[in-house]
Amino acid sequence: MATLGLIEYEDASPEVRAVYDDIMATRKVDRVNNFWKAIAHDPVTLKRTWESIKQVMAPGALDALTKELIYVAVSVTNNCGYCIATHTAAAQKKGMTDAMYAELMAAVGMANETNNLATGYQVEVDDPFKKPRSR
Amino acid sequence: MATLGLIEYEDASPEVRAVYDDIMATRKVDRVNNFWKAIAHDPVTLKRTWESIKQVMAPGALDALTKELIYVAVSVTNNCGYCIATHTAAAQKKGMTDAMYAELMAAVGMANETNNLATGYQVEVDDPFKKPRSR
Amino acid sequence: MATLGLIEYEDASPEVRAVYDDIMATRKVDRVNNFWKAIAHDPVTLKRTWESIKQVMAPGALDALTKELIYVAVSVTNNCGYCIATHTAAAQKKGMTDAMYAELMAAVGMANETNNLATGYQVEVDDPFKKPRSR
């Protein structure tokens, strides 16, 4: 169980319910993930986090699926089990095929490998990628 | 300087030169990044890593730019300065605009925040996202 | 089960029991956490780790609760499930209210987000925060 437990809709205050309602309406779903029910003990963080997520994950210069793939990549690198499970499901819902998933995992794996090779070999940045110091 | 120094083209063995040549031909560039020159002290790792990168980063179910964005997302989460500098440049070369970059950073930032909230609040995976145990 | 299993008090050597006794006396509890029982297979590490923890976590310039909050912040960032569960409980025992817990999580989450934004945007340290090089 989450540290402070989960706050279900029927037990929620009006301000928490308003966020739950907006989550369900925005995502066109009829339930709210445990993540939101867990942080609902702190309505200010609940509202701020949801508003931020809604803003950040909306399609813009990057489409919604690409953003979801990025979310999964970060979650895997951070080894966040909850986040991997839920955002993988979200990406699938947004159109991620098994082939896309496999390529995502392959890229995440290679990035983690070469990150460590670059760091371990203490490679310095190539001159063309350096920028002049800011004033 | 890299741990073992960098191996420049003119000092490289034929097998190392063959990899350098393939990197330049594949990427249509006339220089090889320090990363490759640093790991060239180990020609087996050089060849294996390049062949893997070439396979993983080639367009497939995901296009080349999306894969580069994923690479940047992982590199930022791992805090690999070298990788951030070079893969951000690579993504820009493949078409990443400043607007796309800004949205990438925003998504990486939010993913790192909510990863920690989910982990910290000890949220358990929602039933719909759980899968039956494998046999 | 822990890699090497747990060593219970009744099965412990005198030197291990001495550490267990000191843990229970110092913390005014009547049981020893699994962490200590797991590393007790290595009595030298058990004793060194306990003596270090006892020294580091004792109230000093920072009070005991603040130190526990710091421990939770690190454990969440490292995604250590065992450590989050036990140190959150320890912090609650030392007086952490739900409101304090919520603010702790919010700060940890934001710190992780802005850490990644600073790293991703490759921000250089402001001049006022730089220090002269040591001799």
Place this chain on the structure above:
Amino acid sequence: MATLGLIEYEDASPEVRAVYDDIMATRKVDRVNNFWKAIAHDPVTLKRTWESIKQVMAPGALDALTKELIYVAVSVTNNCGYCIATHTAAAQKKGMTDAMYAELMAAVGMANETNNLATGYQVEVDDPFKKPRSR
């Protein structure tokens, strides 16, 4: 230099200047850190991040210094050089003495050590710290 460079006050749009002004007024300083100038290329993220930071770091159930210590603890664990430099300075400004700093570092170090011992030894959570599964 930051990926997209820094936006100085005199070059900023009115909406960016409004955030800069609020940062300086809230913190009672006459300059804005490079962090804000770097992300100002994305005014939406600039505003959202500042509003979030202002909310999260304001004194509440935890005082402002304790929150700053938590920020430093996370930044060290994430190895974010920029964040360590600026938040250590911020903590000092809010009253962190050298003795408090030393205890903070000691606690962060031990937490990282015992996190890895708990993870490495595969210690399972003690029954008293487990909670009943949520419905």
Place this chain on the structure above:
Amino acid sequence: MATLGLIEYEDASPEVRAVYDDIMATRKVDRVNNFWKAIAHDPVTLKRTWESIKQVMAPGALDALTKELIYVAVSVTNNCGYCIATHTAAAQKKGMTDAMYAELMAAVGMANETNNLATGYQVEVDDPFKKPRSR
């Protein structure tokens, strides 16, 4: 269950079976770990990863056990539960005694502690360990 489930030998394509056969023959075992069955949905990644592992983990300048200890050290630092469980077992099979295991854990723990102390105290590299910049 793994994201895409596990592919058992009897359900595998000839190319996947060929990798499974090579794993079992190389390791002199009669079963294949879930890791390989999970990534077998992507036969290209399966083959590339196995060929890479076979090359990297073969005895060379470092013996096979030392390489396995390094694998465990990385897995603990990354907090990868699956990897810790399987590579600890693999190390034991290759001759890791309980005493060696205890010293491995102690070294991993101390390295994580001092990494954070060095990072937190913002220690600069000693002149003797600096190298001239590459040309």
Place this chain on the structure above:
Amino acid sequence: MATLGLIEYEDASPEVRAVYDDIMATRKVDRVNNFWKAIAHDPVTLKRTWESIKQVMAPGALDALTKELIYVAVSVTNNCGYCIATHTAAAQKKGMTDAMYAELMAAVGMANETNNLATGYQVEVDDPFKKPRSR
């Protein structure tokens, strides 16, 4: 410069000098690394950390070089620049050849890759590697 600066031998208190002397005698060197000079502002942490390192890194069931390789593996995974520079140098002094170094880096890189593949694919632990729950 380190956060609180470095304490040189000639400026050190007798208790700090005693640790410096022991470091130089134990390691048979005539200088003390910046790491120790940086944490010497906190003599209690200086002494505790040195005593712990001395104990943990002494040859035992694992030889001194193997322990140093493990230290480098952890430092690379944590991306601790200072630690990578100094412990790579220490490993070389203890006998690490360029060939051993190359194999170390290759193993660290592959471990980081497969850690992420195992985590990303949400692979569950194989039955043979599971242990009965502790009582």
